[in-house]
Amino acid sequence: MAAAVELEGVNVTFGDFVAVRQANLTIEPGEFFSFLGPSGCGKTTLLRTISGFIEPTHGNVRIGGQDMKGIGPNRRPTALIFQNLALFPMMSVAENIGYGLRVRGVPRHERDEKVKNLLIQVALTEHGHKRVAELSGGQKQRVAIARALAVEPKVLLLDEPLSALDLKLRQHMRTELRAIQKKVGITFIYITHDQGEALTMSDRIAVMNAGVIEQVGDGRAVYAEPRTPFVAAFVGENNQIRGRITQVADGFATLETPLGLLKGRNPVGLGAGEEALLFVRPEALRLGHDGQANGSGFEAETLDVAYEGSVTHVTLRVRTGQKITATLGAGSALPAPGEMLCLGFAPQDGLLLKRPERA
Amino acid sequence: MSGIGGLTLTIGLPLVAALVLVALSAYERRAGAATGPGFFQRNGLAIGLYLVVAVGFWAFFIILLPQLAMVDMSFRPKLPPAQMGGPKDLYTLENYRYFLFGSTTSTAEWNWIHIKAFFLTIGVSVVITAFNFVICYPLAFHMAQSATLARLRMLLLLLIIPYWVNEILRAFAFRVLLSSGGIINQLLMGSGITSEPFDFLAADIGLYMGLSYAYLLMMIFPLYNAIESLDKNQIEAARDLGAPWWHIHAFIVMPHSKPGIASGCTLVFMLTAGALAAPLVLGGPRTLWFTPIVYDRFYQAFNWPQGAAYALILLVTCIVFVLVVLKAFRLSLGEITR
Amino acid sequence: MTVSPFQRILFALYIAIFFIYLLGPLAVMGASAFNTPEYPQVWPFEGFTLDWFGKLFADQDMMYGLKMSLWIGLLVVCISVPIGLAGAIVMTQITPRARSLYYLVVVSPVLTPGIIIGISTVVFWRQFTGQTGTRFLYDGVILTVFGQASFISAYCMLIILARLQRFDRAQEEAALDLGASYPQVFFHILLPFLKPALFSAAVLAFLSSFENYNTTTFSILAEKTLTTVLAGRMRQGTTPAISALAVIIVAVTVLGAIVYEILKRRADAAAVQRQRAAQAAEEEELAGMPSPAPA
Numbered sequence: 001m002a003a004a005v006e007l008e009g010v011n012v013t014f015g016d017f018v019a020v021r022q023a024n025l026t027i028e029p030g031e032f033f034s035f036l037g038p039s040g041c042g043k044t045t046l047l048r049t050i051s052g053f054i055e056p057t058h059g060n061v062r063i064g065g066q067d068m069k070g071i072g073p074n075r076r077p078t079a080l081i082f083q084n085l086a087l088f089p090m091m092s093v094a095e096n097i098g099y100g101l102r103v104r105g106v107p108r109h110e111r112d113e114k115v116k117n118l119l120i121q122v123a124l125t126e127h128g129h130k131r132v133a134e135l136s137g138g139q140k141q142r143v144a145i146a147r148a149l150a151v152e153p154k155v156l157l158l159d160e161p162l163s164a165l166d167l168k169l170r171q172h173m174r175t176e177l178r179a180i181q182k183k184v185g186i187t188f189i190y191i192t193h194d195q196g197e198a199l200t201m202s203d204r205i206a207v208m209n210a211g212v213i214e215q216v217g218d219g220r221a222v223y224a225e226p227r228t229p230f231v232a233a234f235v236g237e238n239n240q241i242r243g244r245i246t247q248v249a250d251g252f253a254t255l256e257t258p259l260g261l262l263k264g265r266n267p268v269g270l271g272a273g274e275e276a277l278l279f280v281r282p283e284a285l286r287l288g289h290d291g292q293a294n295g296s297g298f299e300a301e302t303l304d305v306a307y308e309g310s311v312t313h314v315t316l317r318v319r320t321g322q323k324i325t326a327t328l329g330a331g332s333a334l335p336a337p338g339e340m341l342c343l344g345f346a347p348q349d350g351l352l353l354k355r356p357e358r359a
Numbered sequence: 360m361s362g363i364g365g366l367t368l369t370i371g372l373p374l375v376a377a378l379v380l381v382a383l384s385a386y387e388r389r390a391g392a393a394t395g396p397g398f399f400q401r402n403g404l405a406i407g408l409y410l411v412v413a414v415g416f417w418a419f420f421i422i423l424l425p426q427l428a429m430v431d432m433s434f435r436p437k438l439p440p441a442q443m444g445g446p447k448d449l450y451t452l453e454n455y456r457y458f459l460f461g462s463t464t465s466t467a468e469w470n471w472i473h474i475k476a477f478f479l480t481i482g483v484s485v486v487i488t489a490f491n492f493v494i495c496y497p498l499a500f501h502m503a504q505s506a507t508l509a510r511l512r513m514l515l516l517l518l519i520i521p522y523w524v525n526e527i528l529r530a531f532a533f534r535v536l537l538s539s540g541g542i543i544n545q546l547l548m549g550s551g552i553t554s555e556p557f558d559f560l561a562a563d564i565g566l567y568m569g570l571s572y573a574y575l576l577m578m579i580f581p582l583y584n585a586i587e588s589l590d591k592n593q594i595e596a597a598r599d600l601g602a603p604w605w606h607i608h609a610f611i612v613m614p615h616s617k618p619g620i621a622s623g624c625t626l627v628f629m630l631t632a633g634a635l636a637a638p639l640v641l642g643g644p645r646t647l648w649f650t651p652i653v654y655d656r657f658y659q660a661f662n663w664p665q666g667a668a669y670a671l672i673l674l675v676t677c678i679v680f681v682l683v684v685l686k687a688f689r690l691s692l693g694e695i696t697r
Numbered sequence: 698m699t700v701s702p703f704q705r706i707l708f709a710l711y712i713a714i715f716f717i718y719l720l721g722p723l724a725v726m727g728a729s730a731f732n733t734p735e736y737p738q739v740w741p742f743e744g745f746t747l748d749w750f751g752k753l754f755a756d757q758d759m760m761y762g763l764k765m766s767l768w769i770g771l772l773v774v775c776i777s778v779p780i781g782l783a784g785a786i787v788m789t790q791i792t793p794r795a796r797s798l799y800y801l802v803v804v805s806p807v808l809t810p811g812i813i814i815g816i817s818t819v820v821f822w823r824q825f826t827g828q829t830g831t832r833f834l835y836d837g838v839i840l841t842v843f844g845q846a847s848f849i850s851a852y853c854m855l856i857i858l859a860r861l862q863r864f865d866r867a868q869e870e871a872a873l874d875l876g877a878s879y880p881q882v883f884f885h886i887l888l889p890f891l892k893p894a895l896f897s898a899a900v901l902a903f904l905s906s907f908e909n910y911n912t913t914t915f916s917i918l919a920e921k922t923l924t925t926v927l928a929g930r931m932r933q934g935t936t937p938a939i940s941a942l943a944v945i946i947v948a949v950t951v952l953g954a955i956v957y958e959i960l961k962r963r964a965d966a967a968a969v970q971r972q973r974a975a976q977a978a979e980e981e982e983l984a985g986m987p988s989p990a991p992a
Contacts, residue, residue: 051874072400074873086871090889099885100875133971136978151875172986366828384792398790403879413783418802421818421847428821429813498715501708516954517716521723523950525908527927528943532722534935535729535737542725545740575719625808633810635911636924640931650812657915663820670816674809681808693800 002065004029004155004187005050010059012045019045021211023059027155027189027204032181034190034198036222037208038234043191046208047157050189051080064154079148080157084164085140087132093143094119094128100151118146122180137165141173145180155187162197174200195235199223207231227268229353232279239285239324241278242355245270253352258320259298264350275355284349285326287314287341297344300324302335316343368427373419377411433668454668473652473669480649481676484631487571488624491578495623499582500612504591522576530640533569534560566641566648573637574630578623581695585619586612621688622695629677649673723947730940737937749941756938762926765838766907769922772842773849773906774899780846781853781898782891785861788854804855806848811911818844818916837920844916845906852905853898860894 005027012020020042027033035043048054050061052073061068063077073080079100088096094115095102101111119125122142132140141161148156158177162170178201181188192198198205199219206216209230215222226232233240243257245266253266255278264278300316303323312334314326326343328334335341384398399407434450442448458477461470502514521529537543539556547553559565589612597607613620638648653673656666685692729737733744753759784803791799806814818840826835868890872882888895910924917925930939 053870053873072873073870074876074878078874080871080874082867082871084865084867086865086867088868088871088886099872099877103872103875103877103881103885130974131971133968134974134978136975136982138982139978147875166983168983168986369825369828380791380795383795401790401879402786403883405880406883409779410783410787413780414787414803417780417784417846417850418799421843421850422802422806424825425814425817425821425847428824429817432820494715494718497708497711501712512958516958517720519954520947520950521719523904523908524723524943524946525924525927526910527924527931528726528939528946529722531927531931531935531939532726532943534931535726535739535940536722538736538738538935540736540738542739572718572722629808629810633812633911635812635914636928639928650810653812653816654914657816667816667820670813674813677808677810691797692804693797 002029003027003062004031004064005189006060006062006065007046007050008060008062010046010049010056010061012042012049012054013057018211020049020056023213025206025213025216027187029154029187030185032178032188032190032201032203034192034202034205035208036192036195036198036205036235038193041208042211043208044159047080047159047189047191050155051078051157052076077154078157079151079153079155081144081148081159081161083159083161085144085161087140087143087147089132091132092128093124093130093132093135096132096143097146097150099147104151114150118150121149121183122146138169138173141165142176145177149180149184153186155189156181158188158190160192160194163192163194170197177201199235207235209234225267226279226351226353229277229279229356232277232351232353237282237325237327238279239282241280241322243276243278245272245274245276245352248272252347255352259318262298262350263347264352265348266352268352268354270352270354276352277355279351279353280345280349282313282325282327283329284345285324286344287326287328287332287335288344297342300341300343302337302339302341305334305337307334316341318343369424372424372427373415376419377415429667430671432664433671435664437662437664454665455672457665458669458672472647473649476647476649476652477672479647480632483567483570484628487567487574487631488578488628490571491575491627492582492620492624495575495579495582499579500586500608503583503586504589504594518576518579526573526634526636527640529573530569530637533565533572534640537565537568560641561643561645563643563646566637566646569637569641570631570634573634574627577626577630581619581622581626582616583619585616585622589615617688618690618694621684621690625681625684625695628680632677632680633673723943726940727944727947730937730944732937735936737935737940749937750945752936753938753941753945758921758926759923759930759938759942762921762923765921766923769838769841769845769913770903770906772838773845774902776842776846777850777853777902778895778899780850781855781857781902782895784850784854785857788858789861804851807851807855809848811848811909812915814847815844815912815915818847818912819918835918837916837918840916840918841913841920841922844912845909848912849902849905853902856898856901857891857894860891864890 003026005025007023007025010020010023011018023046035046037043045054049056050063052068052071052075055069068076088099091099094112097118098111098115101114106114115128116125119128122145124139124142124146127135127139132143135143144161162173162177165173174197177188177190190198190201202219204216204218205222207214207222207230214228215226215231217225222231222235226235229240232238241255241257241259241262243255243262245253246256246261247254248266248271251266252263253270253276254261254263255276257278262278264280270276298318300318302314303317304315306313306315310330312328312332314328314335316324316326318324324343401407402410433454434452435448436451436453438445438447457470458473459470461467461473498514502511506514535541537559539558543559544553544556547557548555559568593611593615594607597611602610633650634648635650635654638646638651642648642651649669650673653666653669656662656669660666681692684690685695725739726737728739728742730749731745731747732738732742733746733748788796788799822835822840822843826832864887868886869882872886873879877885908924910928913922914925914928927939927942930936
């Protein structure tokens with residue numbers, strides 16, 4: 001079976017501005033795939049390139065194994081759910097859902113039948129005659145999904161459709177979207193800047209920054225095994241410390257920093273003398289009063305203690321003035337503001353990555 | 360624009376313009392100023408053609424070419440149809456010379472009647488524009504900022520009623536009002552202010568009142584729209600800070616609504632200076648107004664080139680006025696034609 | 698807002714004077730339509746009559762002019778609204794540099810005195826039809842429609858443009874994405890969205906055409922419209938039949954305004970109804986959900 005979507009050296013430029021640079025990616029059939037990145041990272045451009053609103057400047061887009069060059073958005077086997085949903089206000093809910101079938105010339109009775117089934121599927125049976133303006137946020141969301149599914153696309157593209165919703169509803173819709181995807185079994189490509197959404201829903205995630213796909217992997221991989229400093233910093237909270245590699249051994253390396261020598265994993269194979277960044281998750285930091293034997297520890301002054309019940313966030317300041325965050329589990333002894341502490345972490349919780357030149 | 364040359368221009372100009380547009384858009388696309396799908400790709404062929412044909416016909420055959428034809432004609436001599444395009448059909452400034460100096464056989468040094476009529480028209484139009492602004496501004500402000508919704512709807516309705524009564528009837532209303540047996544003269548005589556009916560029309564008072572009246576609404580609606588978009592809190596804030604009322608108007612309301620002010624002023628000026636109905640209905644035999652003179656060039660003197668020249672003089676004056684207003688208010692054309 | 702009673706009275710007085718100035722002349726003229734004397738006058742009121750209305754309807758020229766005005770108005774609507782629509786769409790698509798020039802060209806008729814538009818229309822079409830052997834186009838009605846269309850199309854364009862600028866491009870893209878062709882997007886999505894503006898533009902176009910005199914008086918050639926007949930009548934002298942005509946026009950305007958107001962209130966009420974329904978649905982939806990975990 002051919003891949004659902006293949007991107008091959010896709011570049012999109014607007015004048016001098018490079019929106020997407022060298023995107024290479026294969027998305028499998030039936031996959032829930034997310035593009036995660038800050039606004040302006042090019043993820044929406046990439047989505048619009050897949051749906052056909054933008055032609056790539058270079059490279060190819062293939063859907064179901066077929067090259068999409070010169071094929072307009074109205075002839076691609078994709079359906080897009082817009083950020084603002086773009087429901088048609090002058091049509092009823094049923095007309096909205098049936099619109100794709102209407103323009104395909106599907107006969108009326110067949111169309112009505114299908115719309116009825118879709119209304120059942122998204123639990124809007126009673127609302128078919130209503131205007132879009134009469135619906136709640138969640139109902140509108142479901143109309144948009146039903147409208148897109150009506151045309152039986154091979155790939156459903158979703159452009160941050162949940163961002164306008166109330167927080168409570170947003171969390172509920174995550175589960176619902178995932179359930180719908182499981183049920184219809186087609187490929188979902190989801191765009192978001194919200195890592196929570198990406199992590200909870202996706203089979204795989206592509207993290208994007210400044211037009212470049214930095215890393216592709218499942219949720220655990222991008223969180224626990226980031227391969228670039230951007231991914232490490234963007235997905236989840238992370239502390240970073242700059243330094244230079246002094247010593248390399250068995251997948252670990254030692255970093256010389258203003259805070260002393262610190263040891264961490266070296267998955268990308270940095271060599272001695274290279275500039276690097278050390279990442280340590282707040283939950284991996286241990287607070288104590290005595291120095292660590294293996295050298296991966298440093299002193300810090302407690303600035304602020306924010307108790308949240310299940311966890312407590314502690315903000316500390318190290319000798320260089322840099323701020324460090326530590327997250328303590330329930331039941332930990334809490335420091336007092338102003339207290340000097342020693343922070344330590346196990347070498348396997350420290351992650352060394354190459355420092356980007358511009359940083 | 361006679362003969363083959365004229366026809367080439369008529370057909371060539373739209374073509375040249377279309378080519379320039381295509382070239383320009385290609386250039387901007389390459390420079391990155393424009394993105395997204397091309398014109399026909401975006402609209403589809405059928406709709407794209409409709410857009411091009413409709414806009415092309417409008418811009419060229421309804422707007423540009425007629426104006427050019429008029430400009431062209433104004434530089435040509437008056438000739439019988441048989442000689443048009445012939446050896447005598449040469450460009451000349453005769454029609455403009457006539458405006459300044461009158462007939463070659465006349466003894467007077469300048470064509471005083473036309474020149475005076477012209478400057479009187481411009482001067483009076485400016486005064487009427489200013490007058491209309493002064494009387495409309497307070498009402499527009501009241502409607503936009505302090506009237507209740509019910510009251511606003513009422514006021515708008517009252518304003519709209521006279522709006523669609525055409526100019527001739529509006530002028531006629533003043534004729535009824537001001538005639539020697541009209542109600543104003545009845546009142547004046549009844550109260551003993553005068554013993555004889557006052558001839559408002561011969562004194563041109565009727566004309567000026569009628570002109571001001573005719574375009575009053577062209578002032579109030581742009582003003583209202585502009586002032587309405589001003590945030591009420593700004594005025595409240597200024598008042599809290601102790602600004603006197605004239606200060607609020609001069610430094611907050613007016614600067615904010617200057618597109619509306621400019622729009623109302625240009626419209627009223629243009630309509631007043633170009634008014635034909637009011638002078639026709641309210642003017643006396645000795646009334647000086649420029650538009651009836653233009654009209655007479657065509658239908659009394661049957662001298663179309665001269666009429667075209669006179670029309671062009673009026674048009675240029677209006678353009679200059681618009682430009683001066685735009686400059687004075689530091690606005691672009693787009694801001695005043697909303 | 699603190700306003701002294703004196704200021705309040707002064708302002709009320711100003712409003713009163715303003716509306717007396719605005720409506721008084723029309724009222725006086727209207728009253729003269731019901732007074733018996735040959736010359737339109739209100740005072741002394743010599744006797745109530747409806748004869749002048751009869752005389753108005755018996756006036757062949759006037760009725761012919763009215764017929765032509767209605768006909769021309771209709772043609773102007775049929776030409777100006779599509780042109781205005783095309784003009785507005787092109788305005789939103791044209792490249793920025795070309796836009797300002799284009800804007801200047803198509804909006805210029807709004808700021809050009811009507812007589813100049815009339816003159817230039819006649820001058821151009823006389824030559825053009827002469828040179829191309831299409832003399833049949835050199836006709837008062839056609840020329841008047843073209844002349845009026847120049848600025849009325851610009852009005853229409855400005856009205857339609859105002860609404861078009863609020864159009865969500867995503868609507869168009871959504872339809873395309875669902876498989877609609879470009880013409881289908883135009884007819885299913887864009888036109889229904891613009892419908893209110895197209896309607897306003899049509900009404901404005903018709904009324905502007907109907908009341909136009911300055912352009913028409915030149916471009917009408919040998920034909921007649923209501924306004925040119927009226928202008929001719931004025932030259933011959935005045936009769937209360939003209940006042941009667943004004944009364945009818947005012948009455949029709951008031952009627953139209955009232956109908957419009959009723960329709961608008963009805964539409965507003967429906968919109969409020971919908972909003973309430975949406976709000977209720979929203980509350981119901983959120984009530985059935987567990988509280989979110991802290992983010």
